[in-house]
Amino acid sequence: MKYAYFDGSSGLSGDMILGALIDLGVDAALFKEKMAGLHLPVEIAVRRVRRGGFGAVKVDVHVKGRGHVERTFADVERVIRRSRFSSSVKDRALAIFKRLFEAEAKVHGRRIKNAHLHEAGADDALVDVVGAAFLLNELGVADVYCSPLNVGSGWVKTSHGRLAVPPPAVAELLKKAPVYSAWVESELVTPTGAAIVSTLAKRFTKLPELLYEKIGCGAGTKEFPEIPNVLRVFCGEARKFDGAKQVYVIEATIDDASPQLLAYFIERAFEEGALDATLSPVVMKNNRLGTKLTLLAAIDRMDRLIEAVFRETTSIGVRYYPVGRRVLEREFESVRVGRERIGIKVASLGGRTVNVQPEYRDLLKASRRSKRPLKEIAHLAVCAYAKKR
Known part of the structure; x- marks a missing residue:
C-alpha cells in the first residue's frame, strides 16, 4: 500500500x-x-x-x-x-x-x-x-x-x-x-x-x-x-514513511521527588507513548543533588507526556527540543523454552540480522515459573531462534 x-x-x-x-x-x-x-x-x-x-x-x-x-x-x-x-x-x-x-x-x-x-x-x-x-x-x-x-x-x-x-x-x-x-x-x-x-x-x-x-x-x-x-x-x-524519525527530547530536572514516585512515572511515561525514558543523577544549582528525567517522544505524543510530567511529578517546568534518530528495522518472532513462549526482537541492517534479543518480561516470567536463572532462559531462547532459521 x-x-x-x-x-x-x-x-x-x-x-x-x-x-x-x-x-x-x-x-x-x-x-x-x-x-x-x-x-x-x-x-x-x-x-x-x-x-x-x-x-x-x-x-x-x-x-x-x-x-x-x-x-x-x-x-x-x-x-x-x-x-x-x-x-x-x-x-x-x-x-x-x-x-x-x-x-x-x-x-x-x-x-x-x-x-x-x-x-x-x-x-x-x-x-x-x-x-x-x-x-x-x-x-x-x-x-x-x-x-x-x-x-x-x-x-x-x-x-x-x-x-x-x-x-x-x-x-x-x-x-x-x-x-x-x-x-x-x-x-x-x-x-x-x-x-x-x-x-x-x-x-x-x-x-x-x-x-x-x-x-x-x-x-x-x-x-x-x-x-x-x-x-x-x-x-x-x-x-x-516514518514521520517519527525526527523526535523530541523532553527534559526536567527534579530535586524534591521521592525515588518511588520517579520510578512509577517511568512506567507511566511508556504507557503515555514515550519511545524511551531514563533517570540520571545531576548536581543542580546551590549544589543540590537531583535527578534528570529524559523522555524521547514523537511529536504527536509530546503534549500528553508533558502534561503527565506536570501532573505526576513535582516538576514545574520542562525543556524540549527536536533530535534526529535512526533505528534498525525490527521484526518480532517467538520461540518456546520448555513450556514458556518467549518473544524475540530481531534487528536488521540492509536485510542482514545484526541483533537478536529476547523480550525481558517474557524472560522474567519464564525464570520465575521454572525457577531457572534468567540468563539461562535468555541463552536457550536465542539458541531456539537460531535453530528455527
Missing part, C-alpha cells in the same frame, strides 16, 4: 487535492467517467496550468444552470449510496461529509440533520469529496499525512457576509491541527479541503524524512505573487 503526504504550505482546497492526485498518475478520462456516475449536472475540466512558474494540474467543476444547491447530510448520503463506487470509497466520502456537516451544525447552532452547506454544499463539493476518495483508492493510498496548514489571512466573502480567515467552519474543522498564517492575505484553506484532510490525515507533521516515488501538483484558482498556489502531494510505499 501507499502513503500520501500533503504539503499544505500554500493551503489546500478540494480542487487542488483532485489535481494533485490526478497528477500522481490517474488518467483524467477515467476520473471524469467515474464522476459521471454520480449523475450530477456538472462539467469537469482537467488541464495543465502554471502557478508561480510551476506546472500543475487544475480541475474545474462547473455546475450547469441552477448554480449552487444547498444540501442536507441526508441528501448527500442518498447521492453517494446510490452511486456505483466501492464501499471503501463511499465510506471515506461519507466520513468526510459527516465531519463537514458536524462543523457547520456546531458553528450555526443547529442539529446535524437540520444543517445544510453553503459554500461547500453544492454539486461541486460532491465531486471534490467523492473524487478525492476515489483517487486515493485508485492510487492504492492507505495512509494520509499532512504538513501544518497555511490558512492565509484577511477576510473572505461568504453567504453570511465577510468573515475573518479562517472562517468559522474551517476553524472548527482544523481543531487540533497545526495551522499558521504566512505570505498571503487571502483564504488558503477551504471548508471542503479542511474536511478532507482533517478526516483522512493520520497525523499532521512537518516534512519528515521521506522515501517517495512520485510528486503530484494540484493548482488553485488564484495567482499569488508571493507564493505558487500549488498543493504538492508526495506518494510512496507506506512502509517507507
Whole structure:
C-alpha cells in the first residue's frame, strides 16, 4: 500500500487535492467517467496550468444552470449510496461529509440533520469529496499525512457576509491541527479541503524524512505573487514513511521527588507513548543533588507526556527540543523454552540480522515459573531462534 503526504504550505482546497492526485498518475478520462456516475449536472475540466512558474494540474467543476444547491447530510448520503463506487470509497466520502456537516451544525447552532452547506454544499463539493476518495483508492493510498496548514489571512466573502480567515467552519474543522498564517492575505484553506484532510490525515507533521516515488501538483484558482498556489502531494510505499524519525527530547530536572514516585512515572511515561525514558543523577544549582528525567517522544505524543510530567511529578517546568534518530528495522518472532513462549526482537541492517534479543518480561516470567536463572532462559531462547532459521 501507499502513503500520501500533503504539503499544505500554500493551503489546500478540494480542487487542488483532485489535481494533485490526478497528477500522481490517474488518467483524467477515467476520473471524469467515474464522476459521471454520480449523475450530477456538472462539467469537469482537467488541464495543465502554471502557478508561480510551476506546472500543475487544475480541475474545474462547473455546475450547469441552477448554480449552487444547498444540501442536507441526508441528501448527500442518498447521492453517494446510490452511486456505483466501492464501499471503501463511499465510506471515506461519507466520513468526510459527516465531519463537514458536524462543523457547520456546531458553528450555526443547529442539529446535524437540520444543517445544510453553503459554500461547500453544492454539486461541486460532491465531486471534490467523492473524487478525492476515489483517487486515493485508485492510487492504492492507505495512509494520509499532512504538513501544518497555511490558512492565509484577511477576510473572505461568504453567504453570511465577510468573515475573518479562517472562517468559522474551517476553524472548527482544523481543531487540533497545526495551522499558521504566512505570505498571503487571502483564504488558503477551504471548508471542503479542511474536511478532507482533517478526516483522512493520520497525523499532521512537518516534512519528515521521506522515501517517495512520485510528486503530484494540484493548482488553485488564484495567482499569488508571493507564493505558487500549488498543493504538492508526495506518494510512496507506506512502509517507507516514518514521520517519527525526527523526535523530541523532553527534559526536567527534579530535586524534591521521592525515588518511588520517579520510578512509577517511568512506567507511566511508556504507557503515555514515550519511545524511551531514563533517570540520571545531576548536581543542580546551590549544589543540590537531583535527578534528570529524559523522555524521547514523537511529536504527536509530546503534549500528553508533558502534561503527565506536570501532573505526576513535582516538576514545574520542562525543556524540549527536536533530535534526529535512526533505528534498525525490527521484526518480532517467538520461540518456546520448555513450556514458556518467549518473544524475540530481531534487528536488521540492509536485510542482514545484526541483533537478536529476547523480550525481558517474557524472560522474567519464564525464570520465575521454572525457577531457572534468567540468563539461562535468555541463552536457550536465542539458541531456539537460531535453530528455527
